[in-house]
Amino acid sequence: MIGRRDRRGLVAAALLGFVALPLAPGLSVPMHRGGHPAVIGVVAAENTWGSLAAQLGGRFVHVTSVITNPNADPHEYEASTAVARAFGQADYVILNGAGYDDWAAKILAANPERHRHVFVVAQLLGKKPGDNPHFWYDPADVSRVIDRISSDYASLVPADAAYFRRRLAAVEASFGPYRELLDTIRDRDAGDKVASTESIFQYMAESLHLDLVTPYPFMQAVADGYDPPVSAVATFERQIAGRDFRLLVYNTQTVTALTTNIRAQVAAKHIAVVGISETLRPPGTTFQEWMVSELSSISRALASEPRGK
Numbered sequence: 001m002i003g004r005r006d007r008r009g010l011v012a013a014a015l016l017g018f019v020a021l022p023l024a025p026g027l028s029v030p031m032h033r034g035g036h037p038a039v040i041g042v043v044a045a046e047n048t049w050g051s052l053a054a055q056l057g058g059r060f061v062h063v064t065s066v067i068t069n070p071n072a073d074p075h076e077y078e079a080s081t082a083v084a085r086a087f088g089q090a091d092y093v094i095l096n097g098a099g100y101d102d103w104a105a106k107i108l109a110a111n112p113e114r115h116r117h118v119f120v121v122a123q124l125l126g127k128k129p130g131d132n133p134h135f136w137y138d139p140a141d142v143s144r145v146i147d148r149i150s151s152d153y154a155s156l157v158p159a160d161a162a163y164f165r166r167r168l169a170a171v172e173a174s175f176g177p178y179r180e181l182l183d184t185i186r187d188r189d190a191g192d193k194v195a196s197t198e199s200i201f202q203y204m205a206e207s208l209h210l211d212l213v214t215p216y217p218f219m220q221a222v223a224d225g226y227d228p229p230v231s232a233v234a235t236f237e238r239q240i241a242g243r244d245f246r247l248l249v250y251n252t253q254t255v256t257a258l259t260t261n262i263r264a265q266v267a268a269k270h271i272a273v274v275g276i277s278e279t280l281r282p283p284g285t286t287f288q289e290w291m292v293s294e295l296s297s298i299s300r301a302l303a304s305e306p307r308g309k
Helices: 004-009 047-060 081-087 102-110 122-126 139-157 160-173 176-189 199-207 216-224 230-241 257-268 287-304
Strands: 040-048 059-065 092-095 119-120 193-196 249-253 270-275
Touching: 040 047, 040 081, 047 059, 047 081, 047 092, 047 160, 047 287, 081 102, 092 102, 092 122, 092 139, 102 122, 119 122, 119 139, 122 139, 139 160, 139 176, 139 193, 139 199, 193 199, 193 230, 199 249, 199 270, 216 230, 230 257, 230 270, 249 257, 249 287, 270 287
Parallel strands: 040 059, 040 092, 092 119, 193 249, 249 270
Antiparallel strands: none
């Protein structure tokens, strides 16, 4: 079987020269006649970042998110010519990076545009292909991304820097319920054992101070599209049989026969199960609403599950 990481590796050589740097002084969006700034045309490879980009830009941006379907595996996405055209016309592009959206990096590398500014989240965070790319589940990383997008907008349209500062403040304030849920779970459930079908939940588990006990080779193999090592599967199944954790978190967008079987085993042991996604669910929601919904489900599941076996 060719896993997702192998497919990413096939294009790695072409991407070695693809580097997104901070905006250089003097680079800005062209002005309309009359001196009014043009709306910044933004293309985000994923609506996770696209939602935040739209909120941070307000009326001065037009954001197109490419991957939006919560019922499909984002790792299997194949771009169309219309998508390539959108990237070519964009003023500002947001990629996740770390091998997650190499299809987009290939498009940009094949169609260089001097006017286009590219922000790669993984580069901001010091991550590389092979690292866990689900950065939107790390609250600290999300804060860094928000600050960077806002700063880039101000660099693109310096005349409206004050407006973008106000948008940043409004977005930061809207994260209040999200932060409250994080604090609630940390205060109540820190140290509790949880499991996950793949690495999507790793960053959030660390932020919540939960003990993610699933064998890492199992989670990584599922995330990369491989069959996990037999020993890792056996360990996970022993953990299930012994009720060694209080909650299973699974990725609703990478469903396999193995993960379905794991979920069934967990349910048979009357252990709580919560699904989370890689793109906004439902698609029309905001990033904050999506995260609050998922954290609320996790909080309720942990509160209802008795501690101990």
